[in-house]
Amino acid sequence: MQHIISLLMENESGALSRVAGLFSARGYNIESLTVAPTEDESLSRMTIVTSGSNEIIEQINKQLDKLIDVVKLVDITANGEHIERELMLIKVKADTSDKREEVKRQADIFHGQILDVTDTTYIIELTGESSKLDGFIKAMNAADILETVRSGTTGITRGERCLRL
C-alpha cells in the first residue's frame, strides 16, 4: 500500500542524501520525494511517497526516525485523515483550432489553468491528487503531449494534528 511520510529534518547539507541513501541501501521503494525549507529556516520538510507491506513501512518509519538529522516524522496516511496535493505543468501541442478548444475544455474540467499560450502550444498548470494528474494525462492525446513536469506529492494532516516541533 502507498504511504506518505512527512518529516522535519535539520536543514543541513547532506541531509537529503542521508534519506535518499537510506532508501537505496535498504532497497525500499521511493515513488516521489519533495523537500523545501520551512518557516523555521533551521528545518527542512520532506515528503516521501513510498509503498510496501506493513512490516516494510514500519521499518521505513523506524529507520528514518533513527537518522540523526531527522527531528520528527509522521506517516500522514496512517491514523487519521490527510490532504495530499501534487503540482503538474504540462506542455501540449495546440496547433489547430480544434486542439486548442479541446485542450481548453479539458483544462476547465480538471480545474487547470493555462499559463502560457503560443501559436502552437499551451502550458497547463494542474494541482490535485496524483490520480487526478494521471487522469488529465490520459485525457490528452498522447501524441500531443510535449513535456510534463510533476512536483511529487506533498501533504498535510487534517484538523489539529500537526507535524511541528
Added chain:
Amino acid sequence: MELSGDDIVTQFLKDEGVEYIFGYPGGAVLHIYDALFRQEAVKHILVRHEQGATHAADGYARSTGKPGVVLVTSGPGATNAVTGIATAYLDSIPLVVITGQVTSAFIGSDAFQEVDSVGITRPCVKHNFLVKDVKDLAITLKKAFHVATTGRPGPVVVDIPKDITDPNIKIPYEYPESIELRSYKPVIEVQSSQIDKAVDALLSAKRPMIYSGGGSVLSNASNELRTFTRQLGYPITQTLMGLGAYPEPDPLNVGMLGMHGTYEANMAMHDCDVLLAVGARFDDRVTGELEKFCPDAKIIHIDIDPSSISKNVHVDIPINGDVKTVLGELSNAITASKRLPDEKALKNWWKQIKEWAAKDCLRYDNNSALIKPQFVIEKLYEITGGDAFITSDVGQHQMFAAQFYKFDEPRRWINSGGLGTMGFGLPAAIGTQLAHPNDTVACITGEASIQMCIQELATAFQYSTPIKVVNLNNRYMGMVRQWQEFFYESRYSQSYVEALPDFVKLAEAYGHIGMQIEKPEDVEAALKEAFAMKDRLVFMDFITDQKENVYPMIAAGKGHHEMHERELA
C-alpha cells in the same frame, strides 16, 4: 583560552578524557599532528595502515566500553579506514574517526588526496560531520562523541578540512561540557505495560529460552543479566557477540546458538514456547531459515534501537529500552508479582535440554596425530585460566575460539561478528593490550586472516604490546574450504594459501619471537613457554589438521533443528 583549530582538536580530546588516538599522518592532518607534537596528554599510536588504526581503536573500545578514537588523513587515509568503520558499525562499537580533508576552497575540485569522505562513509556510520567553520569545531567533536557513545553506539566520522586547523587562526575555546541535540534523544523511558506483559509471558512459559546478544555487553548489563537469569532458572544462550555477558561455565548456559552453535542451544531455540531476546538482532547467522525460526514461541524483544525490533522476525512483546534498565525492571517486576516459574514444566524442559546436551556436539577426535585447532583453544583456555582477552580474526578459528574458550566476563571476547572482517584480530589486540597493559591478550587467528593486517606487527613492536598470537595454520582459508567441501563437491577454488611466509622468521623480522608447533604433544609446552614471556609478543604458528571442520553447522535454508553434526569413528 584562544586556540587555533589544530590545538582545539588536541585540547578537546584531552578535555574529553581521550587516552589514546590511533592514526597515521598525511598532508591534510599535518596541522593536527603538529599540535599532537606539542602536547603529552593524548598518546598517539602510529599504526602501519589506516585499517589497523580503526581496528585497534575498535579493540580498545570493545575491551573498555570507552570510545575508540582515530585520526587519518584525507583520500586514501579515509578510504583505508572505511573497512574498520564498517566493522564497528555492524557491531555497534563507539568510534570517533577524524579524517582530514583538503582545504575547504578545494573541495569538489578533485584535488590531490581528495575524496568525499562524508559521502563514502555515510552508509557505514551512525552519523558523520563535515566541519565548515573553525567556530563549529569543538561543538562538532562533542556531538560526535555524544552520538557515538549513547543510545545504540556506533562509529561517527568528523571530516575536517585543512584550513579549519590552520595554526594562524585563533578563536576562543571552551570545552563544551554537555550537548543536546533536538533530533537525537537516546534515553528511552521504558513502558511499564510492556514490562507487565513480558513478566506474564515469562512466568507462564513451559519451555522458556533467553537469547542474549551484543547489546548485553554494550549496555554493561552483565550483572543484571546474571541476576535475572538465575532468578528464573531459565536456560540462556548467547550470540557470538554476546559471549561472556553471562558466564559460559555455568549450569544455566547452554552455549552459543546459530550456525555453529551447540546442538542443545539450537534445539532449545526451536522448541521453546517463550523466547526472550536481550539486545540481539536476529541476524541470519543466528536465526537460520526465518520460516523455521522458533515456530512455537511467543517472542519478547528488548532492544535500545526500535528499528531492530520486528526487523527480521515478528516480535509479540517489544520492549524498547536500554538492556540494563529493562532487565533490572523485569527482575523487580518478577519479584513484585510474587509469582514463580512453572517448576514442573521447567524441570521437564531442563531434562530435555540435558538430553540434547548429552550428545556432546562439540566433541572432536583428540587422538589425532595432527594438531586439532580445538585442542589448541582448549589448552589456551587452561593455560590462561580462562582469564585472557581474546581477539580473533574471521573464519574457522573464530568459531573454534567461540566454542572452546569459555568466557566468564563480558568484553573479553573481541571479534568482528557482523561484518566478518579478516585482519581485525591483530590490530584489535594492540588496542586491547594498550587499554589493559597488565592483562593477558591473545589473538586467535589463521594464516589467511593474519596476513590481511600483518604489518601491525611493527606497531606491536613499537609500543611493546606483549600479545600472544595463536596462528591456527591449516594452509587453507578454512571456512571457505569447509563450504567448498560441503556445497561445491570439494572443488577448492582459490582457498589454498600457496606460498605462505615462514611465520617464525616473519615474526623475528619484526622483532618478535616466533615458534612453530607441529605435534599435538608439543602444544601445551609451547603455550606455557609463550605465555611465560610476559613482555614479548610471541607468534605461535600451529600447523593444524587441514581437513578439520566446524561442527555443528546449520546450512543455508535450514532451521535450528536441522544441524549437521560431526560423525566420529
